[in-house]
Amino acid sequence: MDSDRLQKTEPDAATQAAFGERMMGMLNDAALSFMISIGHRTELFDTLEKLRRPATAQAISDESGLNERYVREWLGAMVTGRVIDYDPATKGYQLPQEHAAWLTREATPNNLAGVMQFMSMFGKIEDHVLDCFRNGGGVPYENFDRFHEIMAEESFQTVVAALEEHILPLAEGLLEALIQGVDVADVGCGRGLALLRMAELFPNSTFVGYDFSADAIHWATDEAKRRGLTNIRFAVQDAARLQDEDRFDVIFAFDAIHDQIDPHAMLAGIHRALKDEGLFFAQDIHSSSHLEKNLDHPVAPFLYTVSTMHCMTVSLAHSGCGLGTCWGEELALQMFEEAGFRNVAVHRLEHDIMNNYYLCRKGEADR
Structure with missing residues (x-):
């Protein structure tokens, strides 16, 4: 941040639009932080890593012992947040290995999912x-x-x-x-x-x-x-x-x-x-x-x-x-x-x- 920028009074339309886009990104990422925290605490990421294959919401629910309706809604956040892959033809969900490297307990010391718990606290x-x-x-x-x-x-x-x-x-x-x-x-x-x-x-x-x-x-x-x-x-x-x-x-x-x-x-x-x-x-x-x-x-x-x-x-x-x-x-x-x-x-x-x-x-x- 330089002094010229701090003193500028007329808004720049492109900068304003870009910041609006950034704010939308922040909103989505903030929401995802809560869902990632839940995925960590429920061990859903660990369950998906254990499965290592596409699985339906019901199969993930059965494997994790969690309520299917909540698991399905959580998966909606993960898919739209580009955290988990989804195949609409088979209704199968899968955690990419490249993402598992940052989200599972096996990924320690790189498991950032646990850090997301700070947000809810x-x-x-x-x-x-x-x-x-x-x-x-x-x-x-x-x-x-x-x-x-x-x-x-x-x-x-x-x-x-x-x-x-x-x-x-x-x-x-x-x-x-x-x-x-x-x-x-x-x-x-x-x-x-x-x-x-x-x-x-x-x-x-x-x-x-x-x-x-x-x-x-x-x-x-x-x-x-x-x-x-x-x-x-x-x-x-x-x-x-x-x-x-x-x-x-x-x-x-x-x-x-x-x-x-x-x-x-x-x-x-x-x-x-x-x-x-x-x-x-x-x-x-x-x-x-x-x-x-x-x-x-x-x-x-x-x-x-x-x-x-x-x-x-x-x-x-x-x-x-x-x-x-x-x-x-x-x-x-x-x-x-x-x-x-x-x-x-x-x-x-x-x-x-x-x-x-x-x-x-x-x-x-x-x-």
């Missing part, structure tokens, strides 16, 4: 966010009834599935240290899927997961018991009030910093809780702190929407700083330095267009 709190536009404040976590469930699915895709092969090897010597045995924490762990997986992989290490949500911690604790893990525990803990000092060899924070009420206090507490030469390993959103540098980001509108409807508002609900999802790499590096970390390394992974991976070491000079 945001719809439920739109009125609360609207009130914040008028009166300030924010919407607290307790208003998001499926947040930790959806985030656990997303964490499984972007973190758990990539831990051994991609994420942990980013830090030189980390895999070997975990095998030998170290003390590890995950701050803002949610349901703790990443930490649970590490506890399974590295029985000689000990793991602690902290999160603000009692519901998430209860779920994670039960899951650890179900898996028979004895080297892991979870505790309800405000990330801004960590009490540990010189305790951990490694601390993780997966997609957690930008949601915090007081991220500066969180980072200072993490620095304090690490042993000398300890590693802070943070995954957070890949973006710039400057709006104009995010114009070509492939999912920038989604990120700013997620921020408005969740990440920023949950912080502002408690009079927090409201960093927002697109707090950006520049501000992140500044805040890591202010917390005492030096020589922070920034990594990207091919499978994960959404995140940066920050490796921050605590040294004697940082104290």
Whole structure:
């Protein structure tokens, strides 16, 4: 957007018509996001992938155990949205393999159907966010009834599935240290899927997961018991009030910093809780702190929407700083330095267009 365009007063007919077409596309795509979410939650995409042949609505209904009339109407949205193929002669529906690669659980970590669940969740709190536009404040976590469930699915895709092969090897010597045995924490762990997986992989290490949500911690604790893990525990803990000092060899924070009420206090507490030469390993959103540098980001509108409807508002609900999802790499590096970390390394992974991976070491000079 240049200054000449911003100052232009006379509307351009072609531009106006093109934007109208774009708005129609947005309307259809927004509607499809709800239907894709339903297709994910009902496992209809997985059913179609399993069939791997054209099938009638009744056959799909029988295979999935779902109501045929609803399945048929859902298929109408999928066909007109060019998601599923349809043969009117046989009344057969089929999910193309090229589309299944982005829509099924087998497609992890590329299953974008699960991400569509955010849209329906945001719809439920739109009125609360609207009130914040008028009166300030924010919407607290307790208003998001499926947040930790959806985030656990997303964490499984972007973190758990990539831990051994991609994420942990980013830090030189980390895999070997975990095998030998170290003390590890995950701050803002949610349901703790990443930490649970590490506890399974590295029985000689000990793991602690902290999160603000009692519901998430209860779920994670039960899951650890179900898996028979004895080297892991979870505790309800405000990330801004960590009490540990010189305790951990490694601390993780997966997609957690930008949601915090007081991220500066969180980072200072993490620095304090690490042993000398300890590693802070943070995954957070890949973006710039400057709006104009995010114009070509492939999912920038989604990120700013997620921020408005969740990440920023949950912080502002408690009079927090409201960093927002697109707090950006520049501000992140500044805040890591202010917390005492030096020589922070920034990594990207091919499978994960959404995140940066920050490796921050605590040294004697940082104290």
